[in-house]
Amino acid sequence: MKALVYEAPWQMPLREVADPEPQSGEVIVAVRAVGVCGSDVHGFTGSTGRRIPPMIMGHEFSGEVSAVGAGVSGWQPGARVTVLPTISCGACANCRAGLPNICLNRSGLGMMTTDGAYAEAVRVPARQLYPLPAEVSWEAGAMVEPLAVGMHAANLTPIQLMDTVLIFGAGTIGLLTLMAVRLKGAGKIIVTDLSPHRLEVARRLGADVTVNPREADLAAAVHEHAGPSGAPVVIEAVGAAATARQSLELVRPGGHVTWIGNSQPMIEINMPSIVTREITIRGAYAFNREFGDAIEAIRSGSVDVMALVEDVLPLAEGPRVVTELAKGQLDAIKIVLKP
Ligand SMILES: [Zn+2]
Ligand SMILES: [Zn+2]
Incomplete structure (x- = not known):
């Protein structure tokens, strides 16, 4: 498959990489839309240390389940989904207190060393999947994650x-x-x-x-x-x-x-x-219940996330877009890539 591989600061070429294979408890999601996040742009420059090359970024995405691993029930190929990208352990004191966003063992898709969705497909633990209602477009589905961040900040304040x-x-x-x-x-x-x-x-x-x-x-x-x-x-x-x-x-x-x-x-x-x-x-960091609430806020029209999507581009345009954003040459609010 094709993917944008972050290989070193300021280097993220489109490469041909091995297709991901689902492990037990995982699915493969064929990515339909993925948002370019400011944290990816900062990661791209190597300034934050929150993206460690070589890896594939991209944590704001929607897509279709394309393969289902062993032990996964309730998901079939073709299901429309959006994916909660922050992965919590479920066992630490904060997870047990209902605060998985600040899990003591957290990781995330498209963060640190874990591959994300600047790719045609991504490997995802099935428990991270949320159904994407038919009336929510792929592009709007890629806005669920950042909306959940804003809603979490509003909820905490x-x-x-x-x-x-x-x-x-x-x-x-x-x-x-x-x-x-x-x-x-x-x-x-x-x-x-x-x-x-x-x-x-x-x-x-x-x-x-x-x-x-x-x-x-x-x-x-x-x-x-x-x-x-x-x-x-x-x-x-x-x-x-x-x-x-x-x-x-x-x-x-x-x-x-x-x-x-x-x-x-x-x-x-x-x-x-x-x-x-x-x-x-x-x-305020990430989100908890707000991820599901953000889907409903978009579906019901309570929030117009598409007002922020100023460009929808093919994945191959990603390196140019991220470079221009990092250099401050691009003033677009949200750019969505479509692998
Ligand atoms: Zn983000
Ligand atoms: Zn935890």
Whole structure:
């Protein structure tokens, strides 16, 4: 089969590789659509250490079951599926506490050394499969995973009806979180990003206020729309030191800050200002029940994920697209590849 093989930083050519064979308890999924994720782009540059070559990336995907291994029941070839890519052990303290997203032995398809879906087919433990309803397209099926990330962040964050929410970052996750906090009853939503294009999409998706810090004073805008003491709820979906720091500066005393962005490893923060203002900072990682809920949110039309899919391209275009995204030459929000 054909696959994009991540061989070394900045090198991910289309190669002919051996067809995957299902082991016991596994199926093969013929990939119909796979989203290009920012974490893959960061992995591609070798900057995060979360993709270890040689391997095949790709964890946001939908497809059709094409082969079923021994001991798998309930799945037949031809079944339309989307795949929960984070793999938990089911036995550790966190799994037993209902928190498989932070499993102490977690791994993931298309992460570290495990092959993912930038390929014509991928080997998947059967328990990771979710049925994809007929009315959800392959492309929308590839958006289930990032939507689940946004919904998980919204679920973890205490939001009262009509709370003003400030969101840093109008990339895929920032925008999906915007839709999720809207569903949860947020009041005014303020979105900030450096890209005019992304801010325009944010407005289309229901942001009340958008701020480009290159053109306007973000703090002044927050004070104008959320009040002089800041926003009660702030979500960081960039993963950079500057925005993480601003998320703490612009939250109201007693407020909640949720960090989803996760690229910059070390940042400096003002500890007394967190303590004396009783700020709650929390990390949000992956998802639990939100994966199934995201399928239903898309199926029912509660969330328009296709508004974020700006290009659908053949797998062979993947190396060019990922390179351009890594160099900052491409401003597309979500690109979906079709093997
Ligand atoms: Zn992702
Ligand atoms: Zn576990």
